[in-house]
Amino acid sequence: MEIDEPEQATDSAAVTLEPPRIRRLDESVVNRIAAGEVIQRPASAVKELVENSLDAGATSISVVVKDGGLKLIQVSDNGHGIRYEDLPILCERHTTSKLSAYEDLQTIKSMGFRGEALASMTYVGHVTVTTITEGQLHGYRVSYRDGVMEHEPRPCAAVRGTQIMVENLFYNMIARRKTLQNSSDDYPKIIDLISRFAVQNISVSFSCRKHGANRADVHTVAACSRLDAIRTVYGVSVARDLMEITTSDDNPARSIFKMDGFISNANYVAKKTTMILFINDRLVECTALKRAIEVVYSATLPKASKPFIYMSISLPSEHVDVNIHPTKREVSLLNQESLVETIQTAVESKLMNSNTSRTFQTQAVNSSVYTSQTSHISAKKDPQNSAFSSGTKSQKVPVHKMVRTDARDPFGRLHAYWQDGPASQHEKKSDLASVRNAVRLRRNPKESADLTSIHELLSDIDSSVHSGLLDIVKNGTYVGLADEVFALLQHNTHLYLMNVVSVSKELMYQQAIRRFSHFNAIQLSEPAPLQELLMIALKEEDVESMDDENDDLKQKIAEMNTELLKQKAEMLDELFCIHIDQEGNLTRLPVILDQHTPDMDYVPEFLLSLG
């Protein structure tokens, strides 16, 4: 068969290189690659080891860490130990006592099942196991390297259970070791992890300390209740502000699950959300659920902080796919959406109900809209919450003019967004903005950049809106510029001076946050070399010294900054639409405000600050 091939194609075929040979990788290479995935960092090794101890039925687990886990991780438990006969294959890949047939995965209760953790550790560190089983007179100790024993198990004295020691983690993965050494060490992550396990496994006592320290940083004794465990680990101040929450669903068409947990109330203050989530006793993360709950908090308690959440969810094990992540950090759930929704609703109503102890002055509003509610008077459940009820204290407002907020009452909900107290009238309205925003987010969570930190910044913005000012800016009439900085604005019968510089800055900032990672681009008519732009900026900075002596230095600084920006080019492009090509030219800038072209004279200064 003859085919007329376009000439080009034949040309390019002529220059194509011979295909490289495909070879089978050495098993040790394969294993080391896989190991790097399972044991991503010291904290992941600790997680695997603690899970093994829990699987072994331990009631006491202690962890010792040196150098953020890079030098040493040692986990000792009092579990059932490991048989002498199993020691030779203990650290081979895919050896496990927990699973035999694939079908078992559906019903598996243990945390481990892949038989990969210990093996992986031996490929990226030095593992020594000391173990004794019930009824033995002495234990055995043996060290492993690359999946195999380094010597025959040696008899040794041992106390009940198993101790596993991992030394020099990532000794053979230079890059990873360096990154980990440069970043702050993993110890806080390890503490966090043990804290979570301790809250979930209340019948196990945990301790975690740095090598050589005589005080443990987490120490729990088998507690009588979950709340006791939370109190021991996270402190009285956290436990005091928690409410118990439970919910469940038993509708096969929607979802089947049971959830119980604790969530923070309006008095709790924190900058970051703490979410401890266990699904069928596995420590996991679920961004969708976390976000759904955060939304409820920011809508219900606008001035309040990020929540503390502990939740333990159990579902029929055939509804969870535990095998979607090598470190089992994520699981995939059947009907995740409706599960999240059910929990979200439960949290919402819990928060609303907890608000019954707040009373609100609503003279103006309630008489017209909420007439049916006016006779409901809040019985204060919680005297501690009196801070929220200045209305009751001042006794100026007749009791019948107060309404109680109630989750079942759709209008009444609005009140929950209004914080009473010395705060001005303006602030009450401003909270409505955050409600609107939260509702919008809930309807369409993908609308803005899909990053928690951005959501946090957005809700910071929304919660700090001063609605009085907002009203002036929105509904005022622009009169004209008074001078370079101030503009005149008329609102109702008042004339205002507005600092245009500050307002523009704030506007740009908010726009940038809202458009984060979704900017449109301004294409430069021709690529501008970073090096030169940076030099311009540096010279401008330093106009006074006329000598050229410093030029070398400036050149260096410009060079370093160019390099740095080039390195970050991908991130800058993706998140900020600042495009830098491989030659180190700036080619694109983000549109922050539609129909506004920034003054290009400031690009050099901008780049220098960026660097």
Ligand code: ADP
């Ligand atoms: P997995 O947990 O997926 O089975 P691991 O590599 O973590 O795989 O562990 C391999 C096996 O070693 C486990 O199945 C278990 O039988 C045994 N094991 C590991 N750690 C302990 C321990 N602390 N106590 C008792 N047995 C253990």
Ligand code: MG
């Ligand atoms: Mg395991």
